[in-house]
Amino acid sequence: MTKKPRPKPLLRETEPPVRSRPRRRRNPEQPNLPLDPMPERIEPCLATLKSKPPEGDDWSYEIKWDGYRLAVHIELSGVRILTKSGHDWTKRFPEIERGARELGVATAILDGEAVMYDEQGRSDFNLLQTSLGGRSGKKTSPAQFVAFDLLYLDGHDMQNTDLRVRRHLLADLIGSAESPIQFSETFDATGAEMLEAACIHGLEGIIAKRLDRPYRSGRNDDWIKIKCVASESFFIVGYERSTIGFSSLLLGAYHNGQVVYVGSVGTGFKQNEVANLQTQMNKLIWKKKAPPVRYTGKRDVVWVEPTLIAEIEYRGWTGDVKLRHSSYKGLRELQDNAEVYRIED
Template sequence: MTKPPKSKPLLRDADKPVRSRPRKPRDPTQPNLPLDPMPARIEPCLALLKSKPPKGREWVYEIKWDGYRLAVHIEPTGVRILTRGGHDWTPRFPTIEQAAKQLPVATAILDGEAVVLDEQGRSDFGLLQQSLGGRGGTKTSRNSVLFAFDLLYFDGHDLTRMDLSERRHILEDLMEGATGAIRISEEIDADGGQLLASACEHGLEGIIAKRRDAPYRSGRAGDWLKIKCLQSDSFFVVGYEKSGAARGQIGSLLLAARTGNDLVYVGSVGAGFKERDVLELRNMMDKITRKTPALEYNGQRKAVVWLQPTLIAEIEYRAWTDDGKLRHASYKGLREVQDNAAVCEIE
């Protein structure tokens, strides 16, 4: 059984605890509202990447989870679990489906992140992919947990026009005491800089900043911001360099980002691979080889096998070099087509 996340050290410093704001009791005299039709799908609100946390009392923070974004639809006919791209992955998350059925609500849409936790309680993207059978796999993940961070629809009412603070109030009531496959992503009322430093110290991916008074708006409207301890983005795999000494003969992967309608070479990655990654990659890459590169390439690498730009890899890196290449890159895994991952765009 996966251990619960060890979040307590993150919520306090040497002097005083940092906690979520206390919830106010719900008003029993609140009038009943007319019912809203339940939407088949809501495009997710996405976070803009920033280098530093914003300042001001209008911002509140959460831990950034490293997994797959999911929307859990609880309906009278059952539960649907949709990926960010709108694909139905209900059969792949049976424990989350069962946990959703146990929630005390007739209709709801939860917004959250499905993760697999390591022994330290940190989300691990590689472990999640392994539990699903890798990219294109068909396994069911029975050790994944959904950390719910928003509630978009509740008991016949559309909540997207409400402020985040109001949506969180209802979500916290709904999720009170939940410790199974669906848990609440804790809201942390703290100094953003201190929280980011603490998150990085504990080996987490970063933090999310959200405006308290913002409605739920689809796309990257700037109401949500993400600040990472290490940078990571998604890139096309456009080729690989052969190596007779490496497992699967893969010395490194050649990566590309978008620039307008074209692709641009941004360097390679030769670190972070596990044995199962190499075998999976080689099996897929052998099916998409091509004779010429899919972009302009002036590099000096030898024994390069060029590929159709269909595989999208999640890459962690420290910085960009002056000539537009990734520095200290490390492979994290392949993104699913259904996850609708956005490939990094550069000028």
């Protein structure tokens, strides 16, 4: 009769016990910090518009850049470039992607703005939009990325760290003057001095930030924006007919959850933009009998669905809540999460 094989013991009594290799003692000079998981996406911190800058040693002052807000995610698997609302625009900014790969950091999330500059060295939203092919374009842009915050670095979530520390680490990370990724400098001046200088040089304005605050998503008073010339986003709700297509655009803003008419804009259009804008509006002709906003004017208006969002510069408001001295800057991208202006009571 065949004997059943006896199970072989893992250890014999005569063999020494198995021991793991002793761990190397940690160098007490090195911090023993746990690694934080890298966020898939961080809602951006948004600045609150004020008429004048705050003052004090707890505030820093930067240029307000006129471009697209982006977050650059440097990950072990590669680089992702996300818009304000989380759309992946990596392929549309190959130069910024290259610059991120060359930073020499394993993981990081940079908050900043994609910009292009005019002949005077000022950031120009219209130039950037044109390089991307307009609102529905698929072109790539040679834009630069101006980084102004660091939200994650080499396994560590920096959001609960003071801005002063985040900015110090960010400045160390960005070194090359030739890189498509540049550091948004602060200036040793009061808020009033900084704003005056920005307006003299034809810039859009400045941003004031609390140095002792963590990074808080959403709109809050930790970041304050002050503009030399007011610029906001409005719905295009119609256009006034003319022999060349349109002579002006009718604009809308939110008020108590409804879109209301806030005036028109008839200047600022570049010749190469007019035909494309007309084509897009023709696809959105309003089909209902009543217009999309309450309107008592006498113009020959073609109403359109309030879908297209235009960036408009203006000098103030009239007593009946209409824009004064408005000028067209360009269409905002839906993916850029443009915030249509809201009229407060």
